[in-house]
Amino acid sequence: MSTAQQFDHIIIGGGTAGAIVAARLAQAGRRIALFEAGPSDEETPRVLELRAWQALLESDLDFDYRIAPQARGNGRIRHARGKVLGGCSSHNSCIAFDAPDEDLDAWAAAGAAGWTADEVRPFFARVREEVHVEPPGSDNAFGRDFIAAAQAYGLPAGALIVDGVLRRGVNWTDLNKRGNLRQSSSVAYLHPLRQWDDRLTIYTGQYIPRLLVEQGRVTGVESADGPLRCAGDVILSCGAFDSPTLLMRSGIGPAEHLRGLGLDVVRDIPGVGEHLLDHPEGVITWETTRPLPPETANYWEIVLFEMTRAGLASPDLMFHLGYQVFDMHTAPSGYPTAAHGFSLTPNVTRARSQGVVRLRSADPVVPPFIDFRYFTDPDGHDERVMTTGLKIAREIVRQAPLEPWIKWELAPGPDVTDDEALSDYVRATANTVYHPAGTCKMGAAADPLAVVDGELRVHGLAGLRIADASVFPSMIAVNPCLTVMMIGERCAEFVLK
């Protein structure tokens, strides 16, 4: 590999956002080196076929990060992260939402200059020009009866975001797919660029350990073949765990932590690795009287939004309906399971607990310390929403349209009814919706936790931008993949400007 300035830009991480930045800059004529830790997704059915997505969990294409023991949550959660071109957009269940207006306006109000809903909408439109989004196309009798039950409970059926505003309701969700094939950022943006190999060089199977920083400027990366520099910005797109750890290994982060590991401090940025956000997700399961119909796009294609108390401006609770007994954390805790049934997974739309990502070692082969501190927000908001969610799930399932399907509640079981017991259960068996974010937060320079500014430039360091879920200033209420893609589009625009 040449160490001359052969490339205009180096992009680290060919995932959800990174693939888009790379493609857009190459399309604009820039010479791009894209480094991806995993292999290509091309001609790989287990990645491309959406229905197979759960088989990728804990596979060779998953970083499969362990988390720290949790004081109030489930420390057995394993955080999936796609290690393949397309990143988590090559691994996920393709539930497709644009962020609601109120979440984007909250980003701007918190100091992310230029990220109001009005300013951001055109970039969602660009994503949707490339990424095909369609209804699941898997209508079936159980799904229809479930929606009828949710309506009987009191939720309107139909669009869940109307004129940018998230509302209570139930619906089949759109998916970024075409037929049974996922529309990841790699499929939608990189695959069509094969003919432009001279502008876009993709190095797969390379986990970049560190950035090169020279006189306050990020100039390139340490690659397997030696140092590689570029003429323009380096773009970091390794996701909410690997972007902060790569910064820290490069001497960029909380000074005391870095010194404690024997690392030279290049730039003291206290917010790196702080402000770890997620959607925590509980589960309640039922056995059905018979197998569910086989028609499904991803096993999880119906969603609900609800408000857990009167007077809220926006839903604080989301459910995914799973056409399976999701017993990943209930079975190991001794709860019964069954061959056929379904699950409702209440999750907290704007969870308030915040965690942290730190290095355990300066050695890149050692996985990071990841502590979500689930259910530790001082007001008990996350725990209360989730516990209320279990009760709402039971109310919905009690409705007449579902009666012929229900055999019995498996977990936590009908005898678990008081708030304390429900909370103990739901926290102990909680999973994640796999939406970590916020560890390189976007915000104004005066914000002590901000890592990047409104144009995704790292505060106090030249030559480096970050584009991935780590820059979220706060959690959004919906599944985040399209929002991360939008960040990729915006980053390319900023670089080209």
Ligand SMILES: Cc1cc2nc3c(=O)[nH]c(=O)nc-3n(C[C@H](O)[C@H](O)[C@H](O)COP(=O)(O)OP(=O)(O)OC[C@H]3O[C@@H](n4cnc5c(N)ncnc54)[C@H](O)[C@@H]3O)c2cc1C
């Ligand atoms: C199992 C699962 C299901 C999900 N379901 C949905 C869903 O249905 N809908 C939805 O909206 N969201 C979903 N999500 C969340 C969504 O997919 C993610 O929030 C989003 O894709 C994250 O994008 P990113 O660009 O931040 O990171 P990623 O897409 O993870 O990209 C990071 C990339 O960087 C690479 N990388 C990391 N470190 C290095 C390094 N040092 N050197 C080189 N390369 C590196 C990785 O291999 C990866 O390709 C799901 C996520 C998972 C894991």
